Amino acid sequence: MKQLAVGIFLTASMLACACDAFAAEHVVAQKGKAFAVKKLSVKLGDSVKFVNEDPFSHNVFSLSDAKSFDLGSYGQGASKAITFDKVGTVEVECAVHPDMKLVIEVSK
Amino acid sequence: MKRSIVCRMSAFAAAWGVALLALLLVGTPAEAADHSSDKNSQGALLPRDSTDAKVFRGSLVYGNYCVTCHGFNADGNGRAARLYNPKPANLRMSDKNDAYFGLIVRMGGEAMGRSQFMPPWGAELTDEQTNDLVAYLRSINARPKE
Numbered sequence: 280m281k282q283l284a285v286g287i288f289l290t291a292s293m294l295a296c297a298c299d300a301f302a303a304e305h306v307v308a309q310k311g312k313a314f315a316v317k318k319l320s321v322k323l324g325d326s327v328k329f330v331n332e333d334p335f336s337h338n339v340f341s342l343s344d345a346k347s348f349d350l351g352s353y354g355q356g357a358s359k360a361i362t363f364d365k366v367g368t369v370e371v372e373c374a375v376h377p378d379m380k381l382v383i384e385v386s387k
Numbered sequence: 388m389k390r391s392i393v394c395r396m397s398a399f400a401a402a403w404g405v406a407l408l409a410l411l412l413v414g415t416p417a418e419a420a421d422h423s424s425d426k427n428s429q430g431a432l433l434p435r436d437s438t439d440a441k442v443f444r445g446s447l448v449y450g451n452y453c454v455t456c457h458g459f460n461a462d463g464n465g466r467a468a469r470l471y472n473p474k475p476a477n478l479r480m481s482d483k484n485d486a487y488f489g490l491i492v493r494m495g496g497e498a499m500g501r502s503q504f505m506p507p508w509g510a511e512l513t514d515e516q517t518n519d520l521v522a523y524l525r526s527i528n529a530r531p532k533e
Contacts, residue, residue, distance in 0.1 A: 335510035336495075342467055349470050352495060352506040374467070375506045377451060 304328055304360070307381065309337045309373070314381040321363055323387050328360040338374035345369050345385055438522060445523025448516050452508065461527055471504055479529045488521045 302324040308315040310332040321327065331337045331353055339359065340349040345367025350359035352375070363369065363385040373379035433440040449461070458465035461478040468474045483491075487499075492512070496505025508517070 336507055338504075338506045340467065340470065342470070347470060349467070349504055351503050352497075374455060375452075375508070375511055377455075 302326065302362075306330060308332045309339075309379070312373075312376045312379060314371070314379055316381065318382050318384070320384045320386065323366055323385060324362065324364065325385075326360050326362040327383065328358050330358040331355055336375060337379075339371060340374055341369050341371045343367065343369045349374075438526075441519045441522035442526045444516070445519035445521070445526075448512065448520045449523050452512070453520070456504075461524070471502065473502070475502075475505075478524055479527055481524070481528060482530060485521050485525060488524055489517055492517050492520060 301322075303322065303326075305319060305321055305325060305327045307319065307327055308330045312333065319327065329337070329339050329350065332355070334355050336352045336354050338350070338352045339361075341347060345365045346361070346363055346369045348361055350361065353359055363383065366385050366387055369383040369385060371381040371383060433443070449457075453461075454465055456465040456467045456471070456475040457463055457478055458468065458475075462480075463475040463477040465475060481488075491499045491501065491505065493507065493509035495507030495509075496502040498507065512520070
């Protein structure tokens, strides 16, 4: 029984690792008070890293049902990442610069 | 939802616009008489440094930058408030003075020992915008005086 439990645990761990191996990290720069792209398509489980290339702080957040988050403020050269674990449309904004918008489509 | 927010922002700006227009119209005869003898006058009916002008400009700064978290009523119930615990400050009931408002706006919440989610606005807002915003916050403060 104990061996069966260990076996299940190991199998689950391997599956989890395999899923992680397929997850991609997308990089979106913020420069000139704008996201480098206006739209981005990602797969479920992918993450997006936001890199601040401006000489001032950005504060990326979203209020979308598919993913609500606030990455807080971060300065030049810093980056923050977020993983998307639900299918849907995520509208990303910057709290400091209201004109900055990015739409991320999360699909299976 | 987003359209609703935009409409509400437009209504907010429009309301201030109407209020300003009313101020300008109401002030016209008396002000015109004053300005007729003022060679330095540029025709502005609200002096740039007047409290009313600062409050008006500050309301625009607030509507553009602060409303997302602190809300249209400045009571801490903005559309993003649900992301935070504790929620954004109720600025109408704040007991902080103008100097504190200026500091936390410029330096952000974390530098002041408050929420890390209050961004530092020092690089985004000019000193005038910050001072105008402080004037606006003072004008709407409803905390009973002790």
